[in-house]
Amino acid sequence: MPATASAPVAVTGAEGFIGSHLVEALVAAGHRVRAMVQYNSFSSYGWLETLPGEVMNDVEVVLGDVRDPGSVHGLVTGTEAVYHLAALIAIPYSYRAPHSYVETNVTGTLNVLEAVRHLGIPRLVHTSTSETYGTAQTVPISEDHPINTQSPYAASKAGGDRLADSYHASFDVPVVTLRPFNTFGPRQSMRAVIPTVIGQVAAGERTITLGDLRPTRDFSYVKDTVAAFLAVGTAPAADVVGRTFNSGTGEEISVGDLVSLIGKIMDTELEVRADQERIRPAASEVMRLVCDAGRLRAATGWAPAHTLEQGLAQTVAFFRDPLNLGRYKAGIYNV
Numbered sequence: 001m002p003a004t005a006s007a008p009v010a011v012t013g014a015e016g017f018i019g020s021h022l023v024e025a026l027v028a029a030g031h032r033v034r035a036m037v038q039y040n041s042f043s044s045y046g047w048l049e050t051l052p053g054e055v056m057n058d059v060e061v062v063l064g065d066v067r068d069p070g071s072v073h074g075l076v077t078g079t080e081a082v083y084h085l086a087a088l089i090a091i092p093y094s095y096r097a098p099h100s101y102v103e104t105n106v107t108g109t110l111n112v113l114e115a116v117r118h119l120g121i122p123r124l125v126h127t128s129t130s131e132t133y134g135t136a137q138t139v140p141i142s143e144d145h146p147i148n149t150q151s152p153y154a155a156s157k158a159g160g161d162r163l164a165d166s167y168h169a170s171f172d173v174p175v176v177t178l179r180p181f182n183t184f185g186p187r188q189s190m191r192a193v194i195p196t197v198i199g200q201v202a203a204g205e206r207t208i209t210l211g212d213l214r215p216t217r218d219f220s221y222v223k224d225t226v227a228a229f230l231a232v233g234t235a236p237a238a239d240v241v242g243r244t245f246n247s248g249t250g251e252e253i254s255v256g257d258l259v260s261l262i263g264k265i266m267d268t269e270l271e272v273r274a275d276q277e278r279i280r281p282a283a284s285e286v287m288r289l290v291c292d293a294g295r296l297r298a299a300t301g302w303a304p305a306h307t308l309e310q311g312l313a314q315t316v317a318f319f320r321d322p323l324n325l326g327r328y329k330a331g332i333y334n335v
C-alpha cells in the first residue's frame with residue numbers, strides 16, 4: 001500500500017519496545033505516524049525520545065490511554081491504518097495486578113475495535129502473542145494449535161484476540177491479528193530474558209540471576225517482527241483480513257543454552273544463580289514455544305532476515321553503550 005500524503009497511520013504502544021521500532025519503520029516506508037503515548041505527568045515519550053529528529057518530524061505524538069474510548073477515537077480519526085500494540089505485557093506483574101491487564105488488553109482492544117468500526121478505518125492490525133498457546137502440545141505451533149492461557153497476561157491477550165475475531169465476524173471490521181513469538185532487540189525491557197542477561201553482563205556482573213533455565217522459546221529479532229507487522233498491515237485485504245498469523249523463526253533454544261550463547265558472544269564466562277522470586281508457578285510456566293510461520297510466509301512472502309546470533313550482536317552493542325545501559329536498572333528484578 002503506498003503511503004499517502006494526507007492520511008497518517010496510527011500506532012498504539014508507540015513509545016514501547018516493538019512500537020518504537022515499528023514507528024521508525026513506518027516513517028522509513030514514507031508514512032506519517034500518529035503515535036499514542038500513554039499519558040504520564042512527566043511528559044515522557046518513552047523510547048520515541050531517542051529517535052532521530054528527522055524521524056520524529058513525521059511523527060505526531062498524542063498522549064492518551066487505550067482504556068479511554070474518547071482518547072482512542074481521537075487517535076484513529078482520519079487514519080488509513082491502525083497498528084494496535086498497546087498492552088500490559090509482563091507475566092509476573094499480571095499475577096499481581098490482573099484487573100489492570102483486563103482493562104488494558106481486553107477493554108483497551110474493545111475501544112480500538114469500536115473506533116475502527118465506527119470510523120470505517122480500512123485496516124486494523126491487532127497484536128496477539130504466542131503466550132496464548134501455552135506449552136506446545138504439538139510442534140511447530142501453527143495457528144490451529146489450541147489456545148491454553150496459563151497466565152492472566154495470556155488470558156487477557158486471548159480475550160482481545162477473541163474480540164477482534166468477533167468484530168470481524170459480526171461487523172466486518174477489517175482486522176488482521178499478528179501473533180508474534182518472543183521478540184528481542186535494543187530497547188526491550190529488562191523484564192525479558194535476553195536484556196536481563198545482556199544487561200547484567202554489560203553492568204559488570206559475572207553471576208547472572210535468572211528463573212527457570214529449562215523452557216524453550218523461539219526468538220525473533222525485533223526488525224523481523226516489525227517486518228511482519230508491515231507485511232500484514234499492507235498486504236491486499238483478501239489475503240489477510242479476518243485472519244491470524246504467527247510470526248517466528250521456527251527455531252527453539254532453551255533459556256540455559258541462550259545464556260551460554262550470550263556468554264560466548266560477550267566473550268565472558270557466566271555463572272547462573274537461580275532466584276526463587278523469578279520462578280513462576282509450575283502450571284503457569286510455558287515450557288515450550290516454537291513457531292510455524294508458514295501461513296504468514298504463504299500470504300505475504302515474509303521471512304525472518306536475521307539469525308539469533310546477528311540479533312544478539314545488535315542487542316549486545318546497544319546495551320554496551322553506557323548511555324543506553326544508564327536508562328535501565330540492571331541490579332534489580334524488573335517485573
Ligand SMILES: NC(=O)c1ccc[n+]([C@@H]2O[C@H](COP(=O)([O-])OP(=O)(O)OC[C@H]3O[C@@H](n4cnc5c(N)ncnc54)[C@H](O)[C@@H]3O)[C@@H](O)[C@H]2O)c1
Pocket residue numbers: 012013014015016017018019036037038039046064065066067084085086087088089104108127128129130157179180181182183184189
Ligand atoms: N516483546 C515480545 O516478546 C512480544 C511477543 C509477542 C507479543 N508482544 C506484544 O507486542 C506488543 C508490544 O509489546 P512490547 O514488547 O513492545 O512491550 P512494551 O511494554 O515495551 O510496549 C507496550 C506499550 O503499551 C503502552 N501501554 C500500556 N498500557 C497502555 C494504556 N492503557 N494506554 C496506552 N498505552 C499503553 C506502554 O506504555 C508501552 O509503550 C504488546 O501487545 C505485546 O503483548 C510482545
